[in-house]
Amino acid sequence: MNDKKIASLAGEVSLGGDLPVHRLGFGAMRLTGAGIWGPPKDRKQAMAVLRRAIELGVNFIDTADSYGPAVSEELIAEALFPYPPDLVIATKGGWNRPGPDQWTHDASPAHLRQAVEGSLERLRLEQLPLYQLHAPDPAVSFEASMETLAELQNEGKIRLIGLSNVTQEHIQRARRFVPIASVQNRYSFADREWDYAVDYCERNRIAFIPWYPLGAGGVGGEVLNRIAEAHDAKPMQVALAWLLRRSPIMLPIPGTSSLQHLEQNVTAAALQLTEREYEQLTDVPDLVRQGRVSAVRAQSADGRGQV
Numbered sequence: 066m067n068d069k070k071i072a073s074l075a076g077e078v079s080l081g082g083d084l085p086v087h088r089l090g091f092g093a094m095r096l097t098g099a100g101i102w103g104p105p106k107d108r109k110q111a112m113a114v115l116r117r118a119i120e121l122g123v124n125f126i127d128t129a130d131s132y133g134p135a136v137s138e139e140l141i142a143e144a145l146f147p148y149p150p151d152l153v154i155a156t157k158g159g160w161n162r163p164g165p166d167q168w169t170h171d172a173s174p175a176h177l178r179q180a181v182e183g184s185l186e187r188l189r190l191e192q193l194p195l196y197q198l199h200a201p202d203p204a205v206s207f208e209a210s211m212e213t214l215a216e217l218q219n220e221g222k223i224r225l226i227g228l229s230n231v232t233q234e235h236i237q238r239a240r241r242f243v244p245i246a247s248v249q250n251r252y253s254f255a256d257r258e259w260d261y262a263v264d265y266c267e268r269n270r271i272a273f274i275p276w277y278p279l280g281a282g283g284v285g286g287e288v289l290n291r292i293a294e295a296h297d298a299k300p301m302q303v304a305l306a307w308l309l310r311r312s313p314i315m316l317p318i319p320g321t322s323s324l325q326h327l328e329q330n331v332t333a334a335a336l337q338l339t340e341r342e343y344e345q346l347t348d349v350p351d352l353v354r355q356g357r358v359s360a361v362r363a364q365s366a367d368g369r370g371q372v
């Protein structure tokens with residue numbers, strides 16, 4: 066198969082109704098040093114992963130100013146600028162990385178303005194195609210954060226606006242100020258706290274970007290392994306295939322610093338689960354609640370298994 070076509074087998078989702086991307090993207094958080102801090106151990110390898118993702122047809126890359134900080138955005142520009150015309154880079158702001166494995170909020174209007182300028186410069190762009198509020202700041206009015214993003218959009222610095230780590234109420238409040246193109250929350254077949262947000266996004270044609278999409282290794286691992294064996298596939302590929310089938314607005318962004326894992330993950334676009342397999346995976350959270358399969362919750366490498 067032509068490499069270029071692999072990610073496209075997942076189909077497309079339209080961001081904001083006018084920016085189509087293949088439904089299998091790439092998360093660039095893992096390209097930084099340990100604890101999402103500092104430069105990668107192997108810079109050449111990190112750049113090779115980004116370039117290979119494009120060769121495989123990936124045209125949506127997720128990043129944030131806080132990954133590194135700045136490291137992930139700088140690597141993307143170094144590896145891929147000038148960008149392919151169909152590439153959509155989605156970055157985020159409002160949640161800072163003051164040290165390894167540490168997070169601090171700042172979604173104040175002044176900080177968001179500064180953060181957008183920084184991302185534009187590092188990514189070498191005149192407009193950010195999709196800018197996501199990384200997380201609502203408990204010390205700042207949510208409306209003030211959204212008003213600022215709406216202003217930045219009016220000024221032409223942001224094309225589309227997305228949200229991350231939000232409830233349905235946040236999405237509804239944000240939509241009073243601006244159209245919301247995407248929502249990025251932690252989600253996988255085994256981790257379904259945000260099922261209702263996925264359904265809300267589907268009804269309102271908002272792309273849903275699950276982070277930690279592979280975070281299912283422990284939970285329901287036996288179900289995953291059985292289905293993977295039947296397809297001669299990797300468990301991670303099965304977890305991604307479930308997400309792709311869950312909703313047409315689902316846009317997974319599996320992250321890796323390994324070329325081999327990247328190829329496995331993108332190839333999941335071609336994996337079709339049977340109806341029964343899809344249902345078996347869908348039932349895992351219920352089975353866990355009933356104590357019928359192991360419930361070891363894997364932790365995201367950034368140390369936030371839960372938001």
Ligand SMILES: NC(=O)c1ccc[n+]([C@@H]2O[C@H](COP(=O)([O-])OP(=O)(O)OC[C@H]3O[C@@H](n4cnc5c(N)ncnc54)[C@H](OP(=O)(O)O)[C@@H]3O)[C@@H](O)[C@H]2O)c1
Pocket residue numbers: 091092093094095127128199229230249250275276277278279280299301302318319320321322323325326327329330365366367
């Ligand atoms: N909005 C938010 O708050 C938020 C939070 C976290 C992440 N994100 C975004 O979501 C993206 C994905 O989330 P994530 O990185 O936390 O989780 P993930 O993609 O579910 O998991 C990444 C982990 O799985 C490993 N991995 C990847 N592919 C694999 C494969 N085929 N086989 C075995 N192991 C594999 C990676 O290690 P290797 O490097 O060794 O492959 C890494 O440790 C991030 O890159 C970031 O862009 C957003």
